[in-house]
Amino acid sequence: MKYRSLCGMCPGYASNIGRTACIDDYRRHFGNRMTLAIIAPGGAFVIIFRTRGGAYPMFYDAIKNEHGMKHDPFKAMIVPRPIGWISSLAPDGIVNLAPYSFFNAVSDKPHILVFSSTGYKDNIRNIDQTGEFVFNLATFDLKDQMNTTSAMVAPDVDEFQLSGLTPAPSRMVAPPRVAESPVAMECKHLQTIELMDIDGKPSGSWAVFGQVVGIHIDDSLIAGGRVHIEKAKPIARLGYMDYAVVEDVFALPRPAVNADGSVAAE
Numbered sequence: 001m002k003y004r005s006l007c008g009m010c011p012g013y014a015s016n017i018g019r020t021a022c023i024d025d026y027r028r029h030f031g032n033r034m035t036l037a038i039i040a041p042g043g044a045f046v047i048i049f050r051t052r053g054g055a056y057p058m059f060y061d062a063i064k065n066e067h068g069m070k071h072d073p074f075k076a077m078i079v080p081r082p083i084g085w086i087s088s089l090a091p092d093g094i095v096n097l098a099p100y101s102f103f104n105a106v107s108d109k110p111h112i113l114v115f116s117s118t119g120y121k122d123n124i125r126n127i128d129q130t131g132e133f134v135f136n137l138a139t140f141d142l143k144d145q146m147n148t149t150s151a152m153v154a155p156d157v158d159e160f161q162l163s164g165l166t167p168a169p170s171r172m173v174a175p176p177r178v179a180e181s182p183v184a185m186e187c188k189h190l191q192t193i194e195l196m197d198i199d200g201k202p203s204g205s206w207a208v209f210g211q212v213v214g215i216h217i218d219d220s221l222i223a224g225g226r227v228h229i230e231k232a233k234p235i236a237r238l239g240y241m242d243y244a245v246v247e248d249v250f251a252l253p254r255p256a257v258n259a260d261g262s263v264a265a266e
C-alpha cells in the first residue's frame with residue numbers, strides 16, 4: 001500500500017507519483033478538490049483527506065498538456081473567437097473560401113488583420129502567391145454555408161459553388177467577396193510567418209497578416225452614424241463544436257483619469 005494524490009494539486013503530484021491516473025480519478029470522481037487516499041495494489045482506494053471544492057483551482061502544465069479531460073480545453077477558454085471567413089484566388093483563377101477562428105484585428109492604424117492556419121492550407125498558398133484576400137463576416141444566417149466551406153476539399157474545388165454562395169466582385173483586389181455577407185474587407189498581403197515554439201521548433205502553423213484596403217458594409221447595419229453589428233448576428237467560435245452569436249451589446253465608457261492618475265468623478 002502507498003499514499004497517492006488523486007487530485008493533481010498536492011505533494012503526491014509534485015513528486016510525480018501516479019500523475020496521470022491521479023488527474024483522471026480526481027476529475028471523474030471528486031470535482032475540483034484536493035484528495036489524499038490510501039491506494040491498495042488492485043487500485044481500490046480509501047479517502048483519508050479531502051478539501052472543500054474549489055479550494056485549489058485546477059492547474060496543469062500546458063506544454064505537457066496534462067489537463068486530464070477528454071478534449072483539450074484550451075480553445076474553450078479563448079472565447080469568443082471571431083471567424084475570419086477568408087476568400088482568395090489561386091494563380092489559375094480558382095476561388096477558395098474557408099473559415100478560420102484563429103483570426104483577429106491586430107492594428108487599427110493601419111487596419112491590419114491576421115489569421116492562422118494549422119498546416120499550409122489552400123488559402124495560405126493562394127495568398128502567398130497572389131498577395132490578396134477578403135475577410136467576409138460569418139453570420140448566424142450563413143452558418144451552414146460557412147460550415148460547408150470548411151470541408152477539406154481539393155484545391156480545384158470552388159467553395160462558393162460547393163456551398164451555394166454568390167461571389168461578388170471586389171473593388172480593390174481580385175478575390176471575390178461573399179455577396180450574402182453583410183460585411184467584407186478587401187486585404188493586401190503583408191507577411192506570412194511560420195509560428196515557432198519556445199524551443200525554436202517550427203509549429204507547422206502559419207499566420208498571415210493583411211492590410212485592409214477596402215470595406216463593404218450593408219446599409220441595413222448603419223444608423224445614427226454608426227454600425228450596429230448586432231443586426232448582422234455575427235457568429236463566433238467557442239470550444240469544441242460550440243458557437244456564440246452576437247445579439248446583445250452593452251456600452252461601457254472608459255473612466256476619465258486625472259493628471260495624478262486618480263479616476264475622475266462622473
Ligand SMILES: Cc1cc2nc3c(=O)[nH]c(=O)nc-3n(C[C@H](O)[C@H](O)[C@H](O)COP(=O)(O)O)c2cc1C
Nearest residue numbers: 098099100101102116117118121122123150151152
Ligand atoms: C468555424 C471554423 C473555424 C476554423 N478555424 C480554423 C483555424 O483557425 N485554422 C485552421 O487551420 N483551420 C480552421 N478551420 C478549418 C478550416 O476551415 C479547414 O481546414 C478548411 O478546409 C481550410 O481551407 P483551405 O485549405 O481551402 O484554406 C476552421 C473551421 C471552422 C468550421
